[in-house]
Each structure stands twice: as C-alpha cells, then as structure tokens.
Amino acid sequence: MPKLFLKPEDWKVLSWKHKIRKFIDHFCTAFIGLVILYYLWSKLLFIIQENQYLDGFSIVDILLLFISILGIDGYLSYVGYSIAVNIKEIASKVSNYIKS
Secondary structure, eight states: OOOSSOOHHHHHHSOHHHHHHHHHHHHHHHHHHHHHHHHHHHHHHHHHHHTOTTTOOOHHHHHHHHHHHHHHHTOHHHHHHHHHHHHHHHHHHHHHHHHO
8 A cells, every 4th residue: 555645755765766756646646626616616616607606516426526625735645555456455365265
C-alpha cells in the first residue's frame, strides 16, 4: 500500500523520478476534480436558469461530486489503487475457491 502523505525527510530521499511522478499524479487528479466540479457547477446554473428543478441532480451527479472532492484533496489515486488491490484480492480468493 503506497504512503499517501510523506514526511519531509521521506520526501528528501525520493529520487527525482518519484518526485515528478508524485507531482504529476497529484496534479492530474486535482485537475480531474476541478473539471468535474466545473461540469457540476455549470449543470447547476443551467438547472436554475431554465427552472428545470424536476430533472435536477441524479445519483450519478452525487457520485461525480464525491470523485471531484477526492480528486481535489489528492485522495483519488490512493482510493483508486486501494479499490484495485481489493478487487484483485477478492478475485484471487474466488478463483481459489472455485479451483478447490
């Protein structure tokens, strides 16, 4: 499991390759979060402007808001990695159960 937050002394021992990778990773997830937030904001303004309150937000929009918050806070890559690892573990347990 990767470390989400590094202590300053841990950051100093990382190679430039890892520093650039972490910067790009956090930049991209924050950018994704901001783009999703912009989409939701423009959708909200359209709903208010056109008085289409019945169409409103759906469950997908709430999920997008959650992903946006994770992206802006920098947790999106960590959560994605954790979900992938857990799915891999579940799949291996299921395959071992089917084999036996």
